[in-house]
Amino acid sequence: MAVPAAASVRDANRYRPPEVTGLVDLLDRQVRERPHARALVVTAERVHLSYRALASLADDVAARLSGTGLRGGDPVGLICSNTAEFVVALLGAARAGLVVAPLDPALPATQLTARLEALGAPAVLLGPPAAGAPPVAAVPVPGWPLRVDVSRAGTAAVALETGALAMRQVQGAAGELSPDDALVLFTAGTTDRAKMVPLTHANVAASVRGICATYELGTGDATVAVMPFFHGHGLFAALLASLAGGGCVLLPERGRFSARTFWDDMRAASATWFTAVPTIHEILLDRSETEYPGPQAPPLRFVRSCSAPLNTATQRALERTFGAPLLSAYGMTESTHQATSEPLPQRGPLKHGSVGRPTGVQVRVVGPDGCACPVGVEGEVWVHGPTVARGYLANPAETARGFTDGWLRTGDLGALDKDGHLSLTGRIKNLINRGGEKISPEHVEDILAGCPGVVEAAVFAIPDATYGQRVGAAVVVREGECVGAEEILRYCRDRLAAFEVPDRLTFVDALPYTAKGGLDRRAVEDRYAAP
Template sequence: MTQTETYPDLSRRLVAGAEDAPAILAPDRATLTHGELRSLIKATAERLHALGIGRGDRVAIVLPNGPEMATAFVAVAATASTAPLNPAYRADEFDFYLTDIGAKAILVAENETGPAVAVAERLGIGVLRLVVSPAAGSFTIEGAAIGPQATPDMAGDGDIALLLHTSGTTSRPKLVPLSHANIAASAAHIGATLGLTADDRCLNIMPLFHIHGLIAAVLSSLASGGSIYCTPGFNALRFFQWLGEARPSWYTAVPTMHQAILARAARNTEALAGARLRFIRSSSASLPAQVMAELEATFGCPVIESYGMTEAAHQMASNRLPPGLRKPGSVGAGAGPEVAVMAPDGRLLKAGETGEIVIRGPNVTAGYEKNPDANATAFAHGWFHTGDQGVLDGDGYLRVTGRLKEIINRGGEKISPLEVDDVLMDHPAVAQVVTFAMPHDRLGEEVAAAVVLREGTSATENDIRTYAATRLADFKVPRKVVILDEIPKGATGKLQRIGLAAKLGL
């Protein structure tokens, strides 16, 4: 196939809208159309090939959140393999990730001088600079050639499009390669679940070095012919302003972001009145049923909780839009891959039986890179093992009861921290809660909870424990409640359960 024959096919699969349909929008920027984005993909491919980068070569992208991060991911992935990295990493973190990925080049902002550049230069990795053009997401690439002219081929289905590391809360982060077939399948699954069309616009507040923002927000929107309004990152103070400017039909976020938005909703009644949201999506962490109800009452639209992870190119299960079923406390039914619950011996369990959640399907990675031990465990019995514990109901809807590593083992009694969270969230003074394991010299682990109180309310540790004792068996009641102004979060805004006892000095 010649170069000119391959460009249109690939770019139309990633960016499927009409030539003049809006694709990328951003605050104070001109709109980039689907046709212009396809042209950008072609120009980026030609530029990368001229610089010596082609199929199979790995390009780390270290850019701030915004339209260029979104388009650079799509455009570079069409030619090479992308590895978006958190710009806030320190030098030693860049050293680990760039080495582990095997990056041939790093793409940074035009004037970037931080640790990413210094580490890349020390490791002999080519530094390419992204120069912003006037339209949102439009750019050119500057830099010296990294090798001889590359063969002018575009990526194929089996080529790696995206490389991301797992969060590594309890161990060394694992490298997850996702093929073009994986990410295309996941984008299609999300589009089908949410009924996305060319008329839809997503307001993106998620970081674009994470699977949730990259696939659920960016790629599902572009692949369905719709548009995405790319913000500089989550900012609860500016959210309602963006809601008015972007006129989105939906947004997707993690629960802590939804809670921060709700905390400011009463002061933004005009923006709420003008909102035209068709639905709100939540993923990447468990959404308390209380927060779901408050979101639906505030925005007057359904809230769709979905279940995703990096190894599945994001979406695995999801609740459905009306008239489909939406169950608070459930992450929904399988939404793309097959979803089942498995016993430790590999038996698939029936509805109502608790076990490990397993999946298989076209969106699931073929395996971790350079990690045969992890693959032997994770892909046992012909399914991918998520590491999450859960139970399916009679409708095939899944309730996640916790990470297997996070289940609290109190002297042999197994306690789901999510169950305790759900009870404590019903306390009228509680805004946020994370239940976690605290070391205990006799029992091994004891139940503890970190709590943030609602503005203008008060409650003591004893008040909260007394309340829990009316709703939970005695062994599940937190022995320690820590009241905080803010609970520590990870880079994507998720509350951190593992390691919290050590962070809080317990």
């Protein structure tokens, strides 16, 4: 059953999402109508950078890149933390007609090299690393340092050292790109698993419009950049949607999230919302007794959670603490980030445990026979619409597996209810097969996380000669709690089928996470799954 995207948000209150066509004109309306409005808050002094100043810096970078020998549709890497340099480099390269490939500054040299060579990027724009982070590893192509200097008065200048002209040799996947493309994002994973996702300016525009429409983002909104911009969550939801809607984004002084300064940053920005992964929400919740400023906190319209499952107990606790609705969203790189979201409370019911309704796309749940599942029946989640990428670069086999007639086969398991709300139940590839019984690790993790004293849990398969696989769990217990294995297992037996109850519990101090903020399941298996 296909569920069309809800359009009621815009019709109900005449909200109109921004009319942008991609990265190139993302700032144009604000520059015309509100040139002196703040676009970014930057540096330790929290200086306001206006839309006019930001656009001028981007134009300066575009002009300098036009003399490097690169042509429209050529890729360029971007390695930078969440600083003004990232924003200026991204928009400047886009205005020069280049396709930007943001990369995680923390990647080791082997992975940076593998990704740049696979893409065929002839050069990389280098911004300053996050404070306290090690220097960026050496890369196999020319690295062009870019710096933005901002005065306390809000005036700014950019320095870009391009060195010698780039030799334009189309290599790797670069030959598959065109001037219609805006970005190449790498899926989460190790070097041998990361895939290159090309996103057009039309994909970007559709994503930004969908996010803005869902949350009615406008000129009165502001947020703090919590998630890294080299992944879709931080890039589309926090940065691009805010700028397109005329809002403001505060970039933390250190270039990355800091729980210690978060609430000060929120007050400095007069933030109206923020978005993060469940791990960061848990951190803020755990520190709220001593750090949440209560009545001195800026009033929030909503809080958003995405990129990993958020258990219902945490969602409710966050809403009580922050006094704002917490809206769960769902998306992936191949859908240009957001595909579904819970609506604002005034626009529809909140269903805790779901990730809401489609936002600008169609969603259907498909069974093993390829047919749409009835309401409430679990199957694979498929997404179709203007945000869906055309496939993977230089990987026709994975493209054939992941895309069917314009539909993105997400690999996620879920079900739709009668109102079109999507509930996710796990990943197909994560399923544990215990003697023929299929077990969702995510479901077991959600139950474990609800046990008093348990902060978080990771569930994985343990190889077994009799059953093929058994269920293992690594559990983090809240500091000062004395909950033991038998109490946790008793809690599970009351709420899980017998075959779902973990056969082995391992108590750990912390779980490994990817840079995107999701549980690193491969690292979990490597550490804890040995028989």
